Amino acid sequence: MAVVEPIPQVLPLTKEEASRTCPATGLRVYAGAQALTLANAVAAVLALALGGLFGGLIGLSRSPALEFLGPSTYYASLTAHGVAALVLWPVFFEVAAMVFASSILLNARVYSVALGWTSFALMVVGALITFVSIMSGEATVMFTAYPPLVATPWFYVGYLLFAVGALVAIVNFCMSIVRARVEGVITGSLPVITYGVACAAILALLSILSGLVALVPALLYSLGWIEGLDPIVYRGWFWGLGHTLQYVNVVAMVVAWYGIIALAYGAGPVNQKFTRIAFILYLVIALPVLGHHFLVDPSLGTGVKFVGGTFMGFALGVPSLMHGLAVMGGVEYGLRRAGSTGLFGWLKRLDWTSYGTAALAGSLVIFAIGGWSGTVETTLPLNLVNHNTMGVPAHLHSTVVGGMTVAFMGFAYYLVPILTGRRLWGGKLATVQAYAYTLGLLVMITGQTWAGILGVPRRTQSVSYGGDVSTGWEASMNLNAVGAAIAAPAGALFVVIMVMTLVAGKKTSVPEELVPSGTR
Amino acid sequence: MATSESPIASPPPGWAKRFPRDEKVFVVLILASVAAMTAFSIGWLIWGSQNVPTKAEIVDQKQFAATVNEFAKRYAAEDGKVWVPPGTDAYMLAYRYGWTPELVLQEDERYTIWISSADVLHGFSIVSQNLNLQIAPKHGFGATITPDAPGRYRIVCNEYCGLGHQTMTTFLTVVTAEEMAATRATIAAGGTDETGGGATSGAIEISADPDNALAFDVSELSSAAGTVTISMANPSSLPHNIAIKGNGVDVKGDVVGTGETSTVTADLAPGTYTFYCSVPGHEQGGMTGTLTIR
């Protein structure tokens, strides 16, 4: 249990804001902060529901045995899946984490609740506009929207509004921390969670700006105000910092890892200095990383591709590996101090029926697989046998879904009870959810990896090519569909648990009910 | 004495001094791995036989298409495919939704294939070899490949390019030296001028009237017999397509909007055909012309 810092009245409060003390963590929770965090978290879960729905549909449809979506429906669904699952879900959740880490976690108020709601409104309106435009069939361009492929202007308008909303949230995040310092609410070093979120926020700020530079000309092109748009230039701006934007997701995932071990096991990073250096390394290396997306493009020279893509890609593995050790080591350290002996005795002390343990283990294992596939794909010559094959979805589902989404789910299982004062609905159902989701993803990723090795193309509605499909293609894509058939309902179960907790979770102030321990 | 520091609270002061041995050793291991992988990768770039092509040029789309056309006519054989003699550069154009021409290469020979796109981004993928390249309009990519066994190799597009993406496939055939020599002899004997009896993969580009008049920019087209592809760019704000009819042929391309291209492909014997726009009312309004096949 954390120590509650007394809040000195250094500056007069301009407005009385209601607050309460969280019974589980002892944190001071202000009303504005709680509402904003919850709002963004709810929006995130709804986005995940949509992303998962379309993901399940396209995963099943790509099974040669099923193939029930025609081209225009399939490609529109794929676009919807990409936007909802890769843009809306992570960013809404990360904004929720930003609000939490800059206010509640610091026993502080949000810098400007009005600004927070403005950011939320922009993001919700932007998301709706883009989503509706995709559903109308006028924006079947994938979430990447490479020109000369073009969508209705509304698609880009929504994207831009959403991006601006996220930028406003980042400003609010920074100002909240500044204000907490100025008012003396926090002294000493930032908690590691806030530190990590700050790294994510900096990466997000710069990569969203780069994305805007790509999207604005695309909007002008869609409106007909400019003529040709070189897709290589667009790709340069979109993916120039586009993988950096993915690292916002990685950093947020790592933050969620620390959040789970803190709340489930009362454990911290095995070493503060090690963890903080690892977070800073993400900033230093993820900012200049570019080009795993350009490795087989007819544009950049080999030197730039190698240093910017391959070498920086290898270097990016360093902080992730460090955090892997820090997170597991933190848990092990605490359990050894509690008496575990032997090399792996501490693993037996973990409660494997706890949803925190299930989510953390699933996330660590699948992200580890993703780290391997990413390193293979970022290696310049190896990209020849990977680019645009199913190997790419295999990698990104390992990292973004198996890694980030599972970690966010686990973190949400603790965060939402804290924010709402309600016990998580369903009890051990959450544990079943986490394990089932992990299993489904493992099957799906195996199918996708196998398909990638066989050269099956990604983003393709059907690979029968008139009935002349190569052997092994059917089997691998059928396996992918089996995985999707397990994962999609398990993902839906998460949404159900979240909604039910919000509306029907038992109100309680017993710490063990809000934040149940993850050790025996 | 050292406590498991909680990430919830601010860490206790003095945290910057501790750095346990596990972490130190692990960092050394990771850094050694990164160094080893970097060294190995650089070694592969220098001595490996499979590396990312480096020949790339900015190209003018119309000029590249013309070059592809010329190349195809020069080396086309009776079967409609383009048989590329060893030592000659080959050309391919990606478009929505297909590849032109269909190449035949000789085994164990080094060929540079220059590839570009007529419209949007495409992905060139020789699936059984799992070799994949990004193809962009206005950029030519020169891949030097040495096929090592005769056979028929499927090529697909693996960069989403539109609603017909999943139909965008062709083949690359690899033959023995004897087969290549035999076919080249028949090409030489049959003549390689434009009116030759051999089929060619003719790629014709036209445009709809940009000021929304119901017309194309040409009213007469001609091509050699064989596989003919007409690509119609649509700079207007009306929906249009390109279609061919006559002599038992009746094919229509996709109806496309502003800035897009409609494509129709047909195997045509010598004769007179009509090319037109099949959007209701457009042909009657003037969007039609004569296609003469020699």
Place this chain on the structure above:
Amino acid sequence: MEGRTFETPGSFVIMAIYLGVFGVMWLLSFVYLAARWAIS
């Protein structure tokens, strides 16, 4: 206390094994690549 022994040997072993498997799989990818047609 810090100098001689590992504080968290279990985690260290897990991560070291992962790093080893990771390296082997990466190298195997080059074997796969080598079996393709020569391209440059």
